[in-house]
Amino acid sequence: MTTPVEERKQREKTxxxxxxxxxxxxxxxxIFSYWDGTELPPWHRIFFQADSDDDAKNAATTYFDAGIRILNLARVWDFSAKGIGDPYWIMEFDPYHSRQV
Known part of the structure; x- marks a missing residue:
């Protein structure tokens, strides 16, 4: 028998x-990376590159419409010793307060 905490973690992983x-x-x-929220804060982050700003916004809209609670969508740049690299996006979402996809 699983505990409520174990059930919640499995639901979030799914x-x-x-x-x-x-x-x-x-x-x-x-997508080039993600963070599963096993540590605090308990939400998930997906790191991805998009061909355009519209593609990134469409990805967020798709998930918002499907019941995923989007907490943040941000474009960031990778600053390196060689200067500014390609921008990438971070989308954070809250699986605990989202409907299943």
Missing amino acids: TLQEVLKAIENIPGIT
Whole structure:
């Protein structure tokens, strides 16, 4: 028998896997990392590159419409010793307060 905490963690893991799978199918989006929220804060982060700003916004809109509670969508740049690198996006979402995809 599983505890409520174990059930919640499994539900969150399933939601993350479904979100990752769906984002990979959006044209113009390339996921390069994610954070599963096992430590605090308890939300998930997906790091991805998008061919355009519209592609990134479409990815967030797709998940918001599917019931995923988007907490943040931000474009950031990778600053390195060689200067500014390619921008990438971070999308944070709250699987605990989201409907299942």
